Amino acid sequence: MSSTGVTQFGDTNTKVKSKDCALACQSGSLNLGYLKTTTSCCNTDECNLQDAPDPSNIPNGRTCYYCDIQSCTNTLICSGTEDHCIQITSTFGGQSTVVKGCASKSLCDGIEYDLGVASFSCCEGNLCNGAQRVTQRWEL
Template sequence: MDLQISVFLLFILFTAGHSLSCYECKGLNGSCADQTVQTCHSGYSQCMSSTGVSKFGEVSGKVKTKDCAFACQSGSLNLGYIKTTTSCCDTDKCNLQDAPDPSDIPNGKTCYSCDIQSCTNTLICSGDEDHCIQITSTFGGQSTVLKGCASKSLCDGIEFDLGVASFACCKGNLCNGAQSVNQRWEL
């Protein structure tokens, strides 16, 4: 019995001081060639890798990011003018590989998206984006709404209300239309 307690205490001693290490980079030119390893701050329990592609008219760009994460959910998000995929993991230096580029292969699902004038645009979802999402944020009394497509894996981890921003997902074509953001939608 004393041996079991001693082994348990040694295990706690050796694991309590361990901090997660993740690769870090901010590739604004679409490449994470200059990545470094960093020790994550207390409370950051995951490593993440993200690839974002934006297109505004004829101007497009790609950003790759790697870092420590407080909370991270793997999946894809498509707001029409920006698409992103995120990969999350929870072991040392597990984010060596870049997150994949967002898919351009349509999957038959459609959701509403927003532009500067309205949120009634129809967006064709792609890849594993099988849910619609609505993000509402409030800053300085002004409300901003974003709508688009998202993967189920992303929706499973982000449906919540932070007070200044709320995230809600639903399943079904154009289900992120005129419904209230306070309504909880069925996954």
């Protein structure tokens, strides 16, 4: 697999490219508002020579909710192949954290399940990943 991720905090953008072997891999795009990433998968020796493409900035008409430090009621304009909304809920140390955003159907097809400590769900339709007020608690 090969992935390209772009994070944005304020006026600072950082791009990270990675290549590795993966047991399970789904090609596609994920946008969490502050992080956009694309992943390209392949299945032959050294097939990940090419970098995954940069995440698209071309809006596609889909909108989903995303979370920041204060709430999960922010709206995000999806781009490229991101045609689903996603919600990831994880629990660690008794604290629950929610992440929301846009995702490609191919990623959703590969991750829709509940692991006990983390659950992933995708839906179709604008803002279908809910605006329920969720308080984020961040500890450093």
